[in-house]
Amino acid sequence: MPTKPVVRTAAPRRPPAVDDALWPRVTREVADDLAADAIARDRAGKPPYDEVARLREAGLPALLTPPAPLGRSRTAAAASDGGRSGGNGGGADWRTAAAVIREIAAADGSIGELIARHYVxxxxxxxxxxxDGTSGDEPLAVADGRLLGGGTDLPDPESGPGLTLSPADSGYLLNGRRSFAAGVTVADRLVVGAASTHTGExxxxxxxxxxxxxxxxxxxxxxxxxLTGAGSVDFDNVPVGAGHILGxxxxxEHAVSAFTALAPLALRLVLSQVALGIxxxxxxxxxxxxxxxxPAPRPEAPDTTTYAVRPSGDPYLLLAYGELATAAHTAAAVVERATDALEQGLLTGRDLGMDERAEIAVRVAAAEAVTSRSAVDITTRILELTQAATSFEGGASLDRFWRNARALTARSSPTHRLRDIGDHYLNGTHPPFTVRS
Structure with missing residues (x-):
């Protein structure tokens, strides 16, 4: 039966001023803290209330606060929130946020996905x-360090009507049921997409x-x-004020601007960052x-004496780790190029053209294809290389990385992404224009 989420007592915390040298240290401390009890928390499988409190304490939810809304000056933006954001959101750039996502995901893939979806x-x-820059109360919610959950992706037509918003006094009434991949049990605010019963948009x-x-x-x-806080949410005549409509x-779908169509690409890219972090x-x-x-002795190997001097000197083991490390480096290079392309598109704003959006889509598709394969391959092969370290009773329980990678990458097919990339490269065709993830 649906239940009301437990009331959180940890207050949101606004982040310190943007400092390129500060965030890596803060993130590393949070990641180390999460890694220390990752195995126990994964086995318990409880809603991530404590984990979210750690993120809030470090100020990470407000890291990627957007700049001043489109069409508004920094002065006007600062005045609208009492000067708290400085008119520029006070947030870091997407490259910094990507580094945070990867660092957190390396320690705990679930919490990496939770913060990644929040940033988007x-x-x-x-x-x-x-x-004109109208965007309701969302900038203030983010600047105050509130954690966002939910999702704006269009629901699958086969899964039902999704959510609806009906006009009511001074706003709307939200009704329906929808499943979300993260944040439903721990978020301070939910961001949801719902069809207007009046206009259909x-x-x-x-x-x-x-x-x-x-x-x-x-x-x-x-x-x-x-531990992403996934689940389904029922909305029963929930009032939504006009000021809470973000857009x-x-x-x-073909009437959607190229800039707005970056939303699903941003989500797909940050999930690639999560897979890479895992x-x-x-x-x-x-x-x-x-x-x-x-390692087990190999009498037939000519350099067996190396093993006694250095346990990790097995040439077969070195070869395997060389292949896996190269796969990780390759995926990182592809993902970083896609991140740079997406960030440039976001900075371009509503002047972004369809051709530019298509190029970003190709970069993101390449990042997805490479990271999904690398994540599954790496997390599978380490089980072979470490053998007994995968047991549930003691040991490192490295199987959790494979389970997380498999669950995350199963949501999208690299085959489809590779087909789109090939069509673009061979025929110059744009990837399908869609607002679905």
Whole structure:
């Protein structure tokens, strides 16, 4: 049965001033803290209330606060929030946010996905807002360090009607049921896409999950990514004020601007960062195990004496780690290029053209294809290289990396991405223009 989420007592914390040298240190401290009890938390499979409190304490939810809304000066933006954001959001850039996502995901893939989805949702007002910069209360919610959950992706037509917003006094009433991949049990605010019963367009709304009409049904018993706060939410006549509508998408997907269509690309790219982080975390932990565990002797090998001097000197082991490390480096290079392209597109704003959006889509598709394959391959092969370290009773339990990578990458097919890339490279065809992830 759906239940009301537990009330969180940890107050949101605004981040310190942007400092390129500060965030890596802050993130490393949080990641080390998460890694220390990652195995126990993964086995417990409880909603990530404590994990979110750690993110809030470090100020990470407000890291990627968007700049001043489109069409508004920095002075006007600063005046609208009492000067708290300095008119520029006070946030870091996408490259910094990507590094944070990867670092957190290396320690705990679920929490990496949770913060990654939050960062994309924190830009909803910019991506879906009106050209004049109107975007409701979302900028203030993000600047105050509130964690966002939910999702703006269009629901699958086969899964039902999704959510609806009906006009009411001074706003709308939200109704329906929708499943979300992260944040439904722990978010301070939910960002959801719902069809307007009046116009048919998709409205992006900011919802308070503490309202009595919002009932969450958790889904923590999964193969992997068990701590993202995933689940289904029922909305029963939940009031949504006009100021809580962040933006809208027209009914016809082809009428969506190229800039707004960056929203699903941003989500796909940050999930690629999560997959890469999981792979890097798995490789690092497996390396520590392999350094400490002597390999089985190979009498037939000509350099057997190396093993006695250095347990990790097995040439076959070195070859395997060389291949896996190269795969991780390759994926990182592809993902970083896609991140740079996306960031440039976001900075371009509503002047972004269809051709530019297509180039970004190709880069993101390449990042997805490479990271999904690398993440699954790396997390699978480390189980072979470390052998007994995968047991549930003691050991490193490295199987959690494989489970997380498999659960995350199973949501999209690299075959489809590779086909789009090939069509673009061979025929100059743009990847399908869609606002679906």
């Amino acid at each position: 949702l924190s830009w909803s007002g910019r991506l879906f807002g009106m050209p 998709l409205l992006i709304a900011l919802v308070d999950p503490a309202h009595p009409g919002v009932l969450a049904d958790t889904d923590n018993d999964r193969l992997g990514q068990r 809208a998408m027209p009914r016809d 792979a890097e975390g798995a490789l690092a932990e497996a390396r520590d195990v392999s350094r400490a565990v002597p």
